[in-house]
Amino acid sequence: MNNAPAAITYSGLKPYGQTGTGRTLLVTAQHRQLLDGFKKISEIPSSEGYYAQSITKAVESLRGCTAPVNSFIKNGKPNRHCIVFSGFEIEYETGSYYGGPQTDVVIVDIRLTNDRAKDERRAALWQVNATKAGDWRTKEQPESVLAPSSKIPGNADKPIKVGINGHCDKLEHAANMLPIHISRGNNSTLTELKDTGYHLFYVPQSGSNIKAGWSFIRDLGRSISPNNLEAARILAHHMKEAHEQGLYVEWTSHRGGSKVLTHAMKLLAQRQVKLGGRQKIFLSDHTSSHFDADIARRAVEMNTSDAKWHNATPGAAQLIAGKAFGSAELKCSINELIHHTPSDQRIEKIIDIIAKGKESYKKAALTGSIAITLASTYGLSVAFASALVKALGSTILASVPSLNEGYHKSSTEPLKQLIKKVSS
Structure with missing residues (x-):
């Protein structure tokens, strides 16, 4: 039975786009006009076109999945959701509004947040290139999608390299800190990185605790801060985006970026996303548990072939939060022995x-x-x-x-x- 008029309190709802496959999308007249405009802009090869394309793709994706990795239930209502990206977010409701065989999706609101991302107030992906003077500079505005380039095709030989910052003093500081960590302190690798550039997934930092570099103490005992949670949802989307394109990606986190990276992998695991070994992580100077990160990376089938996948100074944040007073590495070894070691190799593992x-x-x-x-x-x-x-x-x-x-x-x-x- 079609109960749409009684269930919905706003007017102007109409099916949007094709309704032959997947869920029916319902939009107001105002949002239809907005989406039609984005569709036209998306056909123009430009930064605005790519941005518009990402919005139209996100809307269309709701036909197939009403709970993407970057979505969450809003205001405690089981049928009200929000899906977040760096440059926009879409609020929507689910239910049998149109009388079809599947759950329908009602677009409640489309909020553009690109200005916040550009002003470094929202997590976003930035292209970073080296200057002739040897400094690192970001492009004028963030990237809407994680995509390969002519220099970095994103294959097994030349994977896309992405840094994820923690404590830092704004975007440019983060952009100049991450390269040495992405290159693992290797000068020849750093020289290669200067030729190709890299991507920075910038996580905005705020508050006196973060300014002082002691945010790990504030966060002890709680899972993740609201700011990092939003960043993790956006990062999880980029990971899934790379997976759907078949790209090889290396994700390197620095300091508190490890918590964002770990939670993003947990979000993928909750949706049963398997990355097929094409992506890998490296925790550099991590200030959150590398044991939790190890569990998460295995759950989503990250590439775990590298023996050295984390590195940290013996500071208080690293010792307490990252290494769990030195027990994290042993926990990782035992977990690998029990759950990820073939029976004929267990004796050797025990000796190690x-x-x-x-x-x-x-x-x-x-x-x-x-x-x-x-x-x-x-x-x-x-x-x-x-x-x-x-x-x-x-x-x-x-x-x-x-x-x-x-x-x-x-x-x-x-x-x-x-x-x-x-x-x-």
Whole structure:
């Protein structure tokens, strides 16, 4: 029975576009005019055309799926949803309004947010290129889609490289920080990156806690902040978008960007999206659990072939939130042993886990011996010397935001950086 007139409180609803396949889309006269305008603009090859194209594609996609990875239930109403992108969002209702065999979709509102993305107030994807002077500069406005280029076709040999920032001082700061992390501290790889450029998924930062670089303490005990949750939904859409195009992508997160990346993968897992091993992640100086990230990346079938997929200085954020006081790596190994290791390889895996445990013990013993040497040489108490050794092990230094912007290949890097700053 067609109960549309009684169920809907706004007027002017009409079916939009073809109704032969998928769900029926219903729009007001005003939104029909808006969408028809976007359809015309989308046919023009330009940045505005690509933006309009992304809107029309998003609307059409609702015929096939009423709960995309970047959607959420709005205001606690089970039939009211919102789907978010960097440059726009679509609010819609679902129900049997038109009397068809499937659930119909009613477009309630289309809100354009491109100005917010352009003004760095909303998470968005930016193309970043190197200048002749060696600095990194973003394009004038964000990209609406993640797409390959002539230099980076997005295949197995030349995957698209995307950085995801955490704590930083606005867009340009993030754009200049991420390249060294994307290139894993390798100068030759960095030179190649300067030739091709890269994409930055910029996550806006705000608040005094983030300014100080201690947002991980504020976020301990809660799953994810509203700002990061919105960013994760938009990022999840770009991941699925890349998957649908068959692209190979490497996602590198820095600092708190690891939480956004992890949650985006969780959103994909909730919708049972499998990436088929064409995408991979790298957590650089991560300030959220790399154990959670490992569970999530395996759930969506990321490429897990790289033995080294995370790197971090031993700062407070990295130790407490990222490494779970050193237990995260062991948890990852045990999870891999139980759930992802063939039975005929388990003995070797068990031996590897035991070896890791012995290595941790050796490091602790070495720290103790250095402390005893310091104590006897300078007449210090062993307890004080031990505390000094731990500090020199960079836990304190690596917690200073200005000392952990670069890619650190060893725990002494923050100390070296501090000495350079003092000497200059």
